[in-house]
Amino acid sequence: MPDMDNAVDIIIIGAGPAGLTAALRLQQLGYRVQMLERSATWPRPQIGEALTPGVKNIIDMLDANEALAAVPHLAGLSTRLRWRSTTPEIAGHGDAAVINRAAFDAALLQLARQRGISVCMPARIEDISGTAGDWQLHISTPAGRQQITARFILDAGGRSNGAQQYACAPRLSAMWVELEADQVFNNIAHNIANEMANLTQVEALEHGWLWGTRLPDLRYRVMLVSDPQTAHQKMPGQAENWLRWNCANSELFKTIAQVPYASRLQACTATPYLALDSWQDGRLKLGDAAFALDPISSSGVEKAMRFSLQAVVAIHTLLGSTDSNRYECHDRYELARHFFEQRLTETCARHQYWTQSYYAQAWCSEHPFWQSRAGIATNCADGAVAGDDHPLVRAMHEQSAQLRDYQPAELKPLSTFNPCQPLRIHPAASLAESYCVVDDRVQKQLALSHPNLERPISFLENQALFPNLNFLWQPQPLAHVLLKLEQSMGRQTSQKITAWLWQRGVLESLA
Known part of the structure; x- marks a missing residue:
């Protein structure tokens, strides 16, 4: 089939929350947007079901409330913590929400299509050539080969293992599994079952921490976040046993330690990082392509969507003017780049500062897992080529130091x-x-x-x-x-x- 030529303003690679947020906002500002998604299966299974309250403001800005109204979710959940002490406490008081992430992504994608945003999926990028303002992408789709011309490229294609990743904390891995609700709740005391069904639970342990919640489909998900090296040393090749052993040695999850799994055990890296090549001339990275946060905050989805809105501001600063004066263009470029990079490093610095403080509060903070994550030093990921001398890393460290040094003043009455x-x-x-x-x-x-x-x-x-x-x-x-x-x-x-x-x-x- 011959090439089909298309010309758009922005190509967005990846149809997760970060890419879809950018697409919907860019379209609101009048840009022609083309989305490319490599996955053949949709909606994709996802983790990151917890939504923090700030997502509501983003959905309002995108005028997406009606589209997301039917997405299965559990709202008003409080959190039971066993963190600062060995005595559990209730926190949050109904702030948390748990959603079906696959349905959430699918609803945003459907909204994008309804608003006229072109979506190619599955689409495989064969080649990218050209320069900023005049990119040419050759892609393969089930309908044939296409060439798309764009002024700007946004990479929201997710986490990768590029050499330009700077690890913002020691390595973490996450493993999770789902349990049938009746297996979880029917074999334990009624009062405990009722609490587990209506609370998100988080518990600090010697070698990591556990998170668990009921999902909108009534299954129960439990996740262990730990140091992969410790897991390998203690139970090499025994991921399921490692998860069960940690549950058995917990207070909040011991009742489900031996419950049969209703899904296969899954795992992924969870190390927070900053992608040092997030800004390139005419190409930006969004979401997990740009940064990943420590999962302890449950704010990853919100932060990815919020950063996409900030990236859109940078793009609109660059492309949203008809002034062709080269000095004006250079000024706009510098404004956009500084704003984008400042927001990127600030997002990582604030999260790093908060997580270090939160890890330091754990009742088991004297153990190596916690001490390494409560410290102020950062290190590069295995195989990374960048270090503390990179401008973005220096900026992140400076912002973290300012946060540590800041002492809020007592308000005068x-x-x-x-x-x-x-x-x-x-x-x-x-x-x-x-x-x-x-x-x-x-x-x-x-x-x-x-x-x-x-x-x-x-x-x-x-x-x-x-x-x-x-x-x-x-x-x-x-x-x-x-x-x-x-x-x-x-x-x-x-x-x-x-x-x-x-x-x-x-x-x-x-x-």
């Missing part, structure tokens, strides 16, 4: 505010440049930096702080402050911003 005293910006404050999103494009804005702020801020209450606050470098009466701010943002907003900055010590009162 508004009842102690004296309206008769003049206000000014605290002398410890300074101005910094920050990359912000304005009208779906990256802009460089002045930001207010202060030791009491976790990061420099450019906007509060959707209002740019500068130049609005420039006059406050000198002492001003409160009435003048509010009157001047009201002219640009209204009375209620000006009062909120003034109070917020004063409570955090960014504004100070002068006697």
Whole structure:
């Protein structure tokens, strides 16, 4: 069959949540999108069933609530933890949701097709040639061979073992299996069965941790996350025995240690990493192709989708202008690249900081598995060529150090505010440049930096702080402050911003 030529703005490789989020958002912004998915079987079986609350905002932005309404899910689940101590505790209080990930992905894909996004599946990429702005892809599909021309390529094709991966923590592996609900719940005490059916459970053990939850199809999934080297040393080639042994030596999962498995045991690497080649001229990586997070947070799906939205902002900054001035084009390129890489390293740094802190809180934190994951050092994955001297790795370490050094200030009660005293910006404050999103494009804005702020801020209450606050470098009466701010943002907003900055010590009162 002869080649069929197609021209689009963006080609997206991979139809998981990251790729589909990018496709739906790009189409909202008016781009022609072509999706390529290599899998012949759809929907694909997936792990990562837990959805954190932030996914709701992303679904709202994509206007996808109706499409996902029928996806099987369990909402309002709390979490039972045996983590900080050997006594289990209830956490979350109904924040967690567990979904059928295959159905979730399938619903997003169907929505993309309904909105006119072209999807080729199964599709195998034979060759990529060209340069940024003029890519040519030759692909094979059941319908024949095709050539597609695109201005930009997004790789959301999932985890790979490329040499440009930097491991953000010591190695982890995950193994999981599903059990029939009646096998889990019928042979244990009614009160325990009821709790297991309505709670997600997480338990720290000497050599790793266990996660378990009831799935929307009423099966029960249990997962063990551990160090693959320890598993090999203790029970080489005996993955099922290793999982059962850990369940048997747990408090929350011992009742299911010998329950027959209803699915085959599966395993995958779970080491968090950063792909150092995520930005290339005209080609970006998304989702697991760009980074992977430690599964302890259960936020991997949300973070992948959120980062896709940020990548779309970078692309729209590059492609969404008709200005062909080469200096303007260079400025847009630098804005987009810095924004993309900053968001990428920040995502990994924040997660690394949080997971190290969380691993340090475990009741068994004196054991080697936990000590290695609670430390501040990172190491490269086996076979990786990049190290601490790479700019992205240095940026990630710097951001992690800033998070460790940051100490939130105690908020001053508004009842102690004296309206008769003049206000000014605290002398410890300074101005910094920050990359912000304005009208779906990256802009460089002045930001207010202060030791009491976790990061420099450019906007509060959707209002740019500068130049609005420039006059406050000198002492001003409160009435003048509010009157001047009201002219640009209204009375209620000006009062909120003034109070917020004063409570955090960014504004100070002068006697």
